[in-house]
Amino acid sequence: MHYLTSIGRNSARIAALAEIADLSTPVPSCPEWTLGDLVFHLGAVQRFWAATVNDRNPDEKSSVDESDVDDAVLVAWAREQTLALVDALKDASADAPCWTWWGEPRTTGAVARHQAQESAVHCWDACNALAQSFEIPREQAVDGIDEFLSVMASQLGVLTSNHLSFQPDDTVDVITWGDRSLPPIRLRASASDLVLVLYGRRPLDTVRVEGDVPVVQQWLDEMDLS
Numbered sequence: 001m002h003y004l005t006s007i008g009r010n011s012a013r014i015a016a017l018a019e020i021a022d023l024s025t026p027v028p029s030c031p032e033w034t035l036g037d038l039v040f041h042l043g044a045v046q047r048f049w050a051a052t053v054n055d056r057n058p059d060e061k062s063s064v065d066e067s068d069v070d071d072a073v074l075v076a077w078a079r080e081q082t083l084a085l086v087d088a089l090k091d092a093s094a095d096a097p098c099w100t101w102w103g104e105p106r107t108t109g110a111v112a113r114h115q116a117q118e119s120a121v122h123c124w125d126a127c128n129a130l131a132q133s134f135e136i137p138r139e140q141a142v143d144g145i146d147e148f149l150s151v152m153a154s155q156l157g158v159l160t161s162n163h164l165s166f167q168p169d170d171t172v173d174v175i176t177w178g179d180r181s182l183p184p185i186r187l188r189a190s191a192s193d194l195v196l197v198l199y200g201r202r203p204l205d206t207v208r209v210e211g212d213v214p215v216v217q218q219w220l221d222e223m224d225l226s
Contacts (some may be wrong), residue, residue, distance in 0.1 A: 003112040004086050006140055010119035011046070011082040013134075014126045016041060027129040035129055036071055037185045042122050043069070043078035046085040049111055053088040058097040058106040085115065102151045114151060117144045121199050128201075140169050141191035145175045148198045149215050157222045162215055166194050185211030200225055 022077035023036030044066065069077045086194060092098075092110030094140055102114075120136045127134035145166050149156070152203065156177065163178030168191035176184075187194060190200040196202040197220070 003116040005041045006090075006116040006137075007112070007119050008082060010116075010123040011042065011078070013123050014042065014119075015075050015079050015082075017126050017130055017132070018078070020134050021130055023071055023074065027125050027131055029125045029128055035126060036074060038122060038125055038129075039074055039078050042119065043074075043081040045118065046078075046081040046115070048189055049115055050084040050088040053085070053092055053096075053108050053111060055099070056092070056097055058099055060193075061101075079187060089115075092139065102154070110145055113143070115120050116140060117147050117195075119197070120144065121201065124196060124201060135190070136192040136195055138191050139167070141195045142168055142171055142173050144195040145198065146176075148195065149175065149177050152223070157219050159215070159219065162211060164216065164219070168194060172212065183211070185209065185216055186214065193200055 016215050018035055018039045021035055023034060023039070025035040027033040027035060027038050033041070044064075048062065048064050051064045055062045070167060089108060092108040094107065094112070096108040098106055098108045098111055099124050100106050100110055100114075102110075117140070120140055124134050124136065135141075145168075159178040159182070162185045163176055163182050165184040165186045166175040166177075167173075167186055167188050169188060171188050173191075187197075187207050187209055189197070193202055193206050197204060197207055200220070201221075204213065204220060209216055
C-alpha cells in the first residue's frame with residue numbers, strides 16, 4: 001500500500017472537518033481532548049517526524065518547536081505539517097536511517113508505515129466526534145493490525161495459556177500474537193474494527209471472540225497506549 005497517500009488523505013479529511021466544525025467539540029475516544037487538541041496533536045506529531053526523517057540520524061531524537069498554535073491558523077498550520085512530512089518521506093528512501101521510539105526498524109519506511117496508521121486512527125477519532133462514519137480501508141487496516149503488534153511488542157503482555165489470532169472478515173489474512181503452539185483465541189470482525197479495538201477506540205464486544213474473553217480483555221487492559 002502507499003503510505004504517503006494514506007497520510008495525506010486521512011490528514012486532509014481531519015483538516016476539512018476541523019475547518020467547518022467547532023474546535024471545542026469534545027473527542028470522546030480521546031478523553032479530555034477537543035477537536036482542536038486532536039488537530040494540534042497530529043500536526044505536532046507530523047512536524048516532529050518530518051524533522052526526524054530529514055535528520056537521517058537513527059541514534060538521536062530530533063528537537064522541534066513545541067509551542068502552541070492559535071486556533072485562527074490551526075488548520076492551515078496542520079496542513080503545512082502534513083505537507084512537510086509527506087515531502088520529507090518522498091525525499092528519503094524507505095531504508096534510510098531514522099530515529100524511532102519503538103526501536104527497530106529505525107528506517108524512514110517504518111515511520112511512513114506508522115504515520116499512515118496514526119493518521120487513520122485519528123481520522124476515525126475526528127469523524128466519530130462529529131457523528132460521521134469512517135472505516136479504515138481494508139488494506140490499511142490489515143497492515144495496521146500487524147504494524148500495531150510489531151511497534152507495541154515491548155508493551156504487550158505475554159500470554160501463557162493461549163495465542164491470539166486476528167482474523168478479519170473482509171480478507172483471508174490471519175495475524176497472530178503469542179506462542180502459536182498454544183491454543184488460539186480467535187478475534188473476528190472487519191479489519192477496521194480489529195485495529196480500532198487494539199487502539200482502544202472500540203470495546204472488545206465490537207468483535208466476535210472465539211475463546212476466553214477475559215484473557216483477551218486483560219491483555220488489552222494491561223496495554224500501555226500512552
